[in-house]
Amino acid sequence: MNTSNKRETILHVTKELIAVNGFHGTTMAMIAEKAGIATGTIYRYFTGKDELINELHRELNGRLLHSLLKDYPLGEPMHERFLHIGRYFVHYGLAAPFDFSFLEQFHNSPYGVAYRRELVSNEKTRGPVDELLDEAAREGIIKILPRTVLTALIFGPLIGVIRDHILGFNRLDEETVSRTVEACWDAIRI
Amino acid sequence: MNTSNKRETILHVTKELIAVNGFHGTTMAMIAEKAGIATGTIYRYFTGKDELINELHRELNGRLLHSLLKDYPLGEPMHERFLHIGRYFVHYGLAAPFDFSFLEQFHNSPYGVAYRRELVSNEKTRGPVDELLDEAAREGIIKILPRTVLTALIFGPLIGVIRDHILGFNRLDEETVSRTVEACWDAIRI
DNA sequence: GAATATTTTGACTGAGTAGTCAGTCAGGAG
């Protein structure tokens, strides 16, 4: 196991532990044990728990955004592209439940609030969803509502159904996912 | 200050502290200090931190459900009643941000998951929303989707916009709230 | 293969936690 591998291992086990036990339920000792290293070693790769968590979020958030653009139907109608993003978002959550649970906890924590505040201040970061909503708004095919509301109408339900699936409160098959994403479109379309 | 008053005070300050600092960021010492009592006194009213938190949830959840039925337009059309519940839900969140933040954190924590699992097992507890959705489903005016998905389509966005408002990411006026609830209806209606 | 540099180890530290309990004292009973 070389240097970079050890860093990866730390990030990997931290993700799984936090997904299951939460931030406060995950100790540096647990991370070290599961990674097969000593606690002190973690501090050679990360300045502390906070940096480890923020770095993990950076990586997973990047992977998630990247996965939304896989097979992205550029040039196809707005509706088609919207469904693609919605479906791939849910699929990412179902295929990588640890990633999803970590990201969800991150966003529901002071880490996530700080991250969003920073995003708002440097308003340069615009993902595929922002571009889609901008275009749809220009074409006048979605409701005139604040951006935060539109985002909530799309991702609020999707995050909810993914969490319910992971917790075992429902079973999402392909059909249900498609109909749910379609319902989100109904929410924002004129 | 009589006995029952002290218990109320403990619950009140705990709600505010947890809303701001979270479960783990709120210590028994902080609660005692803000309530103007000694730490040991808390244990005369609650067996421990967990019971205190669960009891607080029980009370606030009851208050929230109760507030949804204020001025409830019984007998009016389905659509009217749906808008009422959605709007009153958001209003509760805006009028009582500490209550909302506590409840949101509770539901995003192991406490909330345990609570939901218990709800599912004793499936007797049915709130006004369940009854509304049952009726709408019987009349065939909403989409055929699992109950958990319908709930996510309604409350996912509403919770999101309330949180964004409390965190200062948007400003919800009466008009925007109504249009948002209307959009949730568009999501579930046929 | 010796000397040097780098990485890893894990016992340790000190700050902080939930919960405890011997003792206090205001106020009701006799």
Add this chain to the structure above:
DNA sequence: CTCCTGACTGACTACTCAGTCAAAATATTC
């Protein structure tokens, strides 16, 4: 007035945690 009672106190206990650092292990250089 004296004696109880029990709600209340807060210093205390037992424990957990993130982070440190001297020493050991391993790798690299010459």
